[in-house]
Amino acid sequence: MAHRKILIAGGGTGGHLFPALAIGEEILRRDPNAIIHYVGSKFGLEARVFPIKDVWHTLLPIRGLQRGLSLQSLGRNILLPGRIIKSMLKIKSLMKEFLPQVVVGTGGYASALPLYIASKNNSPLPIVLQEQNSIPGMTTRWFSERAKSICIAFDEANEALEENTILTGNPVRQGIADGNRDNGIKEFKLKKDHQTIFLFGGSQGSAYLNKMLNKVVDNIAGAGLQVLWQTGDSDYNKYKHRDSKNIRVVPFIHNMADAYAMADLIISRSGALTLAEITVCGKPSILVPFPSAAADHQTKNAQSLVNAGAARILFEKTLNTQDFFHSIMNLIHDKPELEKMGKASKNLGRPHATQEIVDYIFEAAV
Numbered sequence: 001m002a003h004r005k006i007l008i009a010g011g012g013t014g015g016h017l018f019p020a021l022a023i024g025e026e027i028l029r030r031d032p033n034a035i036i037h038y039v040g041s042k043f044g045l046e047a048r049v050f051p052i053k054d055v056w057h058t059l060l061p062i063r064g065l066q067r068g069l070s071l072q073s074l075g076r077n078i079l080l081p082g083r084i085i086k087s088m089l090k091i092k093s094l095m096k097e098f099l100p101q102v103v104v105g106t107g108g109y110a111s112a113l114p115l116y117i118a119s120k121n122n123s124p125l126p127i128v129l130q131e132q133n134s135i136p137g138m139t140t141r142w143f144s145e146r147a148k149s150i151c152i153a154f155d156e157a158n159e160a161l162e163e164n165t166i167l168t169g170n171p172v173r174q175g176i177a178d179g180n181r182d183n184g185i186k187e188f189k190l191k192k193d194h195q196t197i198f199l200f201g202g203s204q205g206s207a208y209l210n211k212m213l214n215k216v217v218d219n220i221a222g223a224g225l226q227v228l229w230q231t232g233d234s235d236y237n238k239y240k241h242r243d244s245k246n247i248r249v250v251p252f253i254h255n256m257a258d259a260y261a262m263a264d265l266i267i268s269r270s271g272a273l274t275l276a277e278i279t280v281c282g283k284p285s286i287l288v289p290f291p292s293a294a295a296d297h298q299t300k301n302a303q304s305l306v307n308a309g310a311a312r313i314l315f316e317k318t319l320n321t322q323d324f325f326h327s328i329m330n331l332i333h334d335k336p337e338l339e340k341m342g343k344a345s346k347n348l349g350r351p352h353a354t355q356e357i358v359d360y361i362f363e364a365a366v
C-alpha cells in the first residue's frame with residue numbers, strides 16, 4: 001500500500017499550532033509510514049517551533065489582516081495582496097510535488113490558502129477541519145461546506161455551523177493526564193502537606209493575571225497555602241523577586257503534567273487548549289477570560305465549564321483585588337466543593353480526542 005500523505009495546515013498562535021502537532025504525532029504513532037507536511041506562517045509561533053520539532057514544513061510569507069489603525073498595521077495590510085499571491089504560488093507548487101491525499105486545517109490565517117487550493121483543485125481534495133473554540137474561527141466558517149468532517153470541541157460551535165460536525169474535543173499533548181503529584185512537589189520544591197494554587201496565563205503568560213496575583217500572593221502564602229506561578233517569559237523579571245518557600249515563580253513550565261497533578265486549584269485564562277487540558281486532568285478552576293479574544297470566545301469557552309459545575313468565572317472588567325482574593329480563599333478552603341468541581345471537570349474531559357480526529361482523517365484519506 002502506498003504511504004499515506006497528509007498535509008496539516010494551521011498556526012499563527014499556539015492555539016492553532018499545538019493541535020496541528022498533536023494530530024501529526026498521533027498519525028505517526030498509528031501509522032509510522034505516513035508522510036506529513038506541515039504548513040504555517042513565517043510570522044507565527046510555528047517559525048520557531050517547527051525547526052525545534054524537526055518536522056517537514058513550509059512557511060508561507062503571509063500574515064493575518066491587521067485590525068488596528070496604526071501606521072504599522074496599515075503598512076502590513078498594504079503588503080497583504082502581494083504576500084497572498086506569493087503564498088498561493090508556493091502552495092500550488094507544494095501540492096503538485098507532495099500530492100497529499102487529505103488536507104487538515106486547524107485554523108489561523110496560514111491554513112486558509114492550503115484549504116482554498118485543495119478545494120479548488122481540478123479534482124478537489126478531501127478536507128478535515130479541527131475547530132478549537134466554541135465560536136468557530138473565520139477559516140472554519142469559510143471552508144465548512146467543503147469539509148468532509150469538522151471536528152469540534154464545544155457543542156456551542158454547532159450554532160454557527162450547519163455542516164457535518166463531530167464533537168471530538170480538542171487534541172491534548174500526550175501524557176498530560178499522567179502527571180505525578182510527588183514528582184511535581186519535588187521539582188518545584190514545594191511542600192507535600194500544603195494545598196497548591198497553580199496560576200498561569202497560557203504559554204505566553206498573562207500580564208493581567210500576574211498583576212492581580214502580585215497584589216494578593218503574600219496573603220495567600222500567609223494563610224498556609226502555596227502557589228505555583230507561571231509568569232510567561234516577558235513578565236518573569238518583574239516578578240521573580242516574589243519567589244520564596246511558599247511561592248514558586250517560573251517563566252515557563254515544560255513539565256505541565258506534574259504541575260497539573262499537584263494543583264488543588266487552577267487560575268487561568270480560558271483558551272480552548274488550556275480548558276481541554278484542565279478537563280482531561282479533572283481539575284477545578286477559576287477562569288478569567290481574555291476580554292479581547294476574537295468574538296469574545298474565551299468567555300463562551302469558560303461558560304461551558306461553569307454550566308457543567310467544573311469552574312467559576314471572574315470578569316476582568318468588573319474584578320477588583322478583594323473579590324479576586326475572596327474567590328480564591330472561599331474555594332480553596334471548601335474541599336467538598338473542589339472535589340465536586342474536579343469530578344465535573346473530569347466528566348467534560350475528552351482524553352481520546354486526538355485518536356478520534358485521526359480516525360476521521362484516515363477515513364478521508366482513503
